[in-house]
Amino acid sequence: MRANPDDAAASLQSLAAQAKVQVIERKGAWSKVKTETQTGWVRMMHLRGGVTLEEAPQSGSKSSGGGFLAGFNRLLGGNQQTSQRAQSATVGIRGLSAEELKTASPNPQALADMKSFVCNKPDAEKFAREVNLAKVDVADPGEAPRGGRR
Amino acid sequence: MKTLIHFLFMLASVIPFAAHAQFGNFNLNKLTDAVKKVAESNKDITEPEEISMGDGIAAMILGATPLHKDANLQRYVNRVGRWVAMQSGRPDLPWAFGVLDTPTVNAFALPGGKVFVSIGLIARLTTEAELAGVLAHEVAHVMQRHQIRAIQSARSSAALQSVAQAEASQRIAQGRAGGNPLTGALANAAASEGIDFVKNGLFLRPLDKALEFEADRIGATLAARAGYDPYGLVSAIQILSGLKGEDSGVSLMMSTHPTPNERLAELEKFTATLDKFSTQPQLGTRGLRSLWLGVGDPDFVGTQGRGLRRLVDDEYASDAE
Secondary structure (H helix, E strand, C coil), rough: CCCCCCHHHHHHHHCCCCCCEEEEEEECCCCEEEEECCEEEEHHEEEEEECCCCCCCCCCCCCCCCCCCCCCCEEEECCCCCCCCCCCCCCCCCCCHHHHHHHHCCCCCHHHHHHHHCCHHHHHHHHHCCCCCCCCCCCCCCCCCCCCCC | CCHHHHHHHHHHHHHHHHHHCCCCCEHHHHHHHHHHHHHHHHCCCCCCHHHHHHHHHHHHHHCCCEEECCHHHHHHHHHHHHHCCCCCCCCCCCCCCEECCCCCEEEEECCCCCEEEEEEHHHHCCCCHHHHHHHHHHHHHHHCCEEEHHHHHHHHHHHHHHHHHHHHHHHHHCCCCEEEEEEEEEEEEHHHHHHHHHHHHHHHHHCCCCHHHHHHHHHHHHHCCCCCCCCHHHHHHHHHCCCCCCCCCCCHHHCCCCHHHHHHHHCCCHHHHHHCCCCCCCCCCCCCCCECCCCCCCHHCCCCCCCCECCHHHHHHCCCC
16 A cells, blocks of 8 residues: 555555455545555555445535445455355346346337437537547557457 | 268258158258258358347347336436447447346347446446446447357357257247247347347357456447546446345356456456556546435335436436536
């Protein structure tokens, strides 16, 4: 964990794999996190884990629309063995299980509804301009094993 | 396999006059169909066929899970998605993004430019850059024709598999599904085939891990091209990595993707590119009304924990800003 969002910044402490931290904000590739004793910056890439129920202690955001990152506790990633892959299809959440998909009947009306919400290119451009999103020149990512890149 | 195809062709050409004959349990008529099917499956799937196939698959998914009823949310997701898709190699497909009304956490792309994302996933996202990253991953699958490639190989092996398969194919070719006549966008062989790919479970087969990693890399690239912070995708995957397969309705997603941690480890190799564009906007709020939903919210039944659900205001939809 470093004092500033920079690989060259002073190191505050070294965190063990799976150390629990609270994310306060993110700046580029760096997340500002709070440990039990200190606040500092870690590379965002090294964090694992998602939202938990706890509210951030310093946040007064009980009202709706409050701070986005409040209550996001994440674990520092390491070589932990995770058991995240679901064991098997024991969960029967209605509507999107493998079994329900296989036995569904096609719904042409819902398909037509879905198509009624599409956005054309000029509208998408306008939507982007509203928040000053502009096209950026970014090189193609590296080649994938089976090619096919244009 | 080539040898077998040749054998089947030979067999069919040697005894064409016997096409309607039966030899014991061996139905030559069906075998001829199988041969035709093999020939068909080796043909490239055209773009119109790809789009129709996506229509068929989408109709099935929508038969199992309804669209979320918030029209503004649907439009909002379509705007983000289309802007991202415009940065892809296939900007002119009839892109359509649908939010499914299920607490399940999942997103998937269909051939031809249809993309679904569940409200259960959207509700867990915190910024537009994360949503853009998720959609960009799906757009990348379409751009690279990952599903079409999978379908094409499944189709040729399925055609060879058995005579019974040939019978099913014949039914598909006749454009019937479950005995109901299909109309409109679904009244063609490719759409019927799409329907069948859901029914027979082929659609649910996981893609190669390498293709998922590729979709992550391309997705982050597309999001960056669209002007977003490409770490949005990383952040979304980190959120997924905190979910447990058993209690969050993520089992289908987890069974069809590499684990979030594997994906993050792959994306770490891509850090140099990500960093270069990491100061681009994350867009936490945009012109949207955002609110925390607590456990037990009627719009959010069955989802554990809480998440940020963005609702698009009418004023936003009418360009008041």
